[in-house]
Amino acid sequence: MPLQRFLITTALLLSALWGGFLGSLHLTGSAGFLDRMEASLTDIRSVLIGGKSPPPAVAIIAIDDRTAASHGFPIDRATLARAITAVAASKPKTIALDLLLLDPGTEEGDVALASALSLVPSVIAAAAVFPESKQMVTSDPNDPLSGIPVADSLLLPLKRFSDIAATGVVNVATDETGVPRFIPLISRSAGRVDPSFPLRAASLALDRDPAFQPGSISFADRHIPTDTGQRLPLTFYGPRRTIPTFSLMDALDGKVPADAIENRVVVIGATVTAGGDVFPTPFDPVLPGVEVISTAIAHLIAGDSIVRDHNIRRLDATVAVLLPLALVGLIAWRRSLIGFVLIALVFVVWATINLAMFKAGYWLSAALPVAAALPPVLIFGAAQLLLGRRQVRHFAAQSELLQRIEAPGLGEWLARDPSFLAEPVRQDAAVVFIDLSGFTGLSEAVGAVTVREVLSGFFEIADQEARAHGGAITSFMGDGAMILFGLPHPAEDDASRAAACALALADRMRSWLDSHTALQGGRKIGFKIGAHCGAVVASRLGTGDRQQITATGDTVNVASRLMEVAASRGAEVAFSAALVRAASAGTGPPLPAGPLEGPLETKIRGRSGSIDVWLWRCAG
Template sequence: MPDKRFSITAALLLSALWGGFLGSLHLTGSAGFLDRMEASLTDFRSVLIGRKMPPQMVAIVAIDDRTAASHGYPVDRATLARAVTTVAALRPKTIALDLLFIDPSTEQGDSALVSALRLVPSVIAAAAVFPQSTQTVASDPNDPLAGIPFADSLLLPLKRFSDVAATGVVNVATDETGVPRFMPLISRSDGRVDPSFALRTASLALDRDPAFQPGSISFADRHIPTDTGQRLPLTFYGPRGTIPTFSLADALDGKVPPDAIENRVVIFGSTVTAGGDVFPTPFDPVLPGVEVISTAIAHLIAGDSIVRDHNIRRLDATVAVLLPLALVGLIAWRRSIVGFALIVLVLVTWATVNLAMFRAGYWLSASLPIAAALPPVLAFGAAQLLLGRRQARLFAAQSELLQRVEAPGLGEWLARDPSFLAVPVRQNAAVVFIDLSGFTGLSEAVGAVTVREILSGFFEIVDEEARAHGGAITSFMGDGAMILFGLPHPADDDASRAAACALALADRMRTWLNSHADLQGERRIGFKIGAHCGPVVASRLGTGDRQQITATGDTVNVASRLMEVAASRGAEVAFSAALVRVASSDGGPLPAGPLEGPLETHIRGRSGSIGVWLWRPAT
């Protein structure tokens, strides 16, 4: 028991340390090896929850395939200026162009676009250039910009455009699967810090400058939590077109409904099939980049982004410690149906809460608790299995020691006749089987010393009653025994002695189990007895220096199955009608007490039925 307590304590301590280690990495955003698993689980939760209605404050004017067919691609700036002018006439809050104007075009086209951008508060795009596709950032609580990747350079619009329109960086942050999970709200490069395209657009639409705090931004009284590095978590409303989208060709022709534009943020961007500006999302494998940007703008304006800030990460880290502790503790508590049911209940409860929080707008990690719980649970479970096998081998060794006791009365006979049963003999005999009920479950819950004590007491009773009634214990199987009446030669009173032995065993076992309830704890054990008579084949099995005298045949099988009949009918002993009939005909004592029968019942493994008498104690 001390060894068991030590192993459980060590398992719980190591589980807590492992969960705490992963939680600390998660708090600093350094557990990147879990990103792929988290991406898949996040997609699954998004699809499970389904599409959402986007806020009615953002619309997209798309340079789509129809526009490219009518006006060419890329659309010249004079045509773009006409579209902006047409949309501006419908009185939007802000116009944002998810397009780069880093090279001059024709003077007429550039001048027309500058004039169009002056008509309404406008934002145009810039892009950050990073040295690698994957960026790593440092974590420094004293540097508010430490979590923001550093760009080598910026692709900025021409000055004539940036003089009349605000500028924002359009880069998004994708995970290992290519899904844009975050929108960086700040980009930095040598000597400058720039807001993102989405943040600049939302700021113009709300007519508020953003204020940054650790883990959040604010627009006056509107507070929006952010993740590490001032990133805005993205959750998509649905597939392409979920955010209202209109063709730029329709805008040029005046076919866009005014109420779809008035007082809204309008984003111009490319959705041309061959344009390449697409991203995989849970709802659409090719969501246009302009719709990703529009989703971030809608989150900032409506404040409906999912929350994944430092407080959520702290909660994730706490779950990463508590969940493996709970599961390992339940495995250590009991390996039974109740224990496994509680483990399943804990897992289902965690998954349900995780999904409910995601639906409510809080992004709790799913991969972190799994990664924290799985290795400790598997390791501890495997250790418990190995320990169980070790205990099973110990029980088997104890059983083997008990089986070395030779069947009473046969040792002397074997000394006189070493060839006894060297050749199998068919003869009549009576067979009694006894078995402890619930012993297997008890042996898993108590120590080896208690198991040995119970087995020793059980064997002592069986041995005494078998000797007292002239029977031979031909098999002792740990928590069960087989007693044969008819060796070394059959006798006329074998059946009556078997019946008397069965009843004596019942009385002795009932009294002994009741007086030793302290050894059994909460898991009480019982017993069942079956008795039958008829022809058997007696023989010696085994080779070399280890042989076993035993009996086989249908009579033995029926006697064994009668224990099941007794257990299923709530009786202590089940006698076959054949044994009762033979016992009464040979003049021996009949079983005393309240016998019930004969009852016709089916025996497992036999096609027909047999008559059975059941015996229960008088009280």
């Protein structure tokens, strides 16, 4: 028990430390090794919840395969200018051009595009260039720009366009599986800070400049939580074209309904197959990049982005500590079926809450609690299993020891029914006593080693013969033993088996003593056996965990006194006539008639009357 308590206490402490360690990494956004697991679990949750209708905030004009077939790709800027002019006629709030205008085109085309962009508030794309696909950042809760990686350079549009339209950075942040999970709302490079393309478009559409605080941005009274590094978490509305999408060819031909554009942000970008600007998402393996950007713009305008801010991360860190504590506690409390059911129930409740929160718009981590709980549970479970095996081995050793003292059938019965003989039981049984003669004098004359060897040989013979005949050695008494036949239940052959056991003991003991005269130190020792049957009271003696199964009553006393009869008459075994009759009438083998003498009427010490006794002497 002290080892078990130490193991439980240590497991709980280490579980809390492990969960706290992972939680602290998660708070700073440093637990990137969990990204792949979190990505898979996020996709599962998204699919389980299903898609939803996007808010009426954004429409897409796609430079698709049909447009490329008619006008080539990249599309010339004069054609693009005509499409923007047609869209502007339907009075959108903003036109967001998701194209990099880095190099000059024809003068006529550039002039036309600049003129078209001036018709309506517009934003055009820039791109940040980083030295590696992953960026290491530090987080400072007091610095709203902390956690934002610094780009090596920016790919900026031509000045003639950026003088007319606002500029925003179109980079997205993907996870280990390539799914765009976040939009960085701020990009940094040497000497400058730039807003993202979606943030610029939403700011123009709302006619509000964003205000930044640690973990959030605000448009006047509109508050939008952000994750570490001022990143906007993305959840997708559905597969491609879930956000209303129209071909640029339809815009050129005037076939786009005006109400699909009016008072919306119109994002113009490429979806052409050869463009390669696609991302895997839970609902679509090749969602066009322009729809990813449009999703972020819709989130900012409608305020329907999923919440994953510092408060959510603190809640994740708390769960990362409490969940493993709960599971380890349940394993320590109950290792039965009930315990495993409770552990499964905790997981189900946690998963249900996690899914419900995700559906409600709160992104609780699924990977962090699993990573925090699984190692402690597996390690503690393995330790408990090893400890259990150790206990099993201990109990097996104790059982083996019990079997060496109790008859096999009785030991098995005790294992099946631990309450056996918790209350005394009166029943018929046969009792055999055996005792060494002259052993007290031998003990005084020889050393302890010799005494031990003699007793060991005696006990081994008594144990083997008791087992062989189905008896139970209820006690070893110094140089004697009491063997009981009739437990756990009396049987018709109890008397015959007791008689057979007594005779086998006589033969074994005689031969063993004759062959080990050296152990007797020149002194002659012998043995005497008494056997009787009748009613006994079988019970457990002792208290607490120190108990012994035994039998008491007149039958036991008579069997014990019959050893004196055998010794006084120069016989090896003294049987009561009652036992001889029962053995002869029972189902066991009959007693051999030759060496038996009797019946002899004999006085028994401690009894007022006499009984008939049969004696057994060595035939030689």
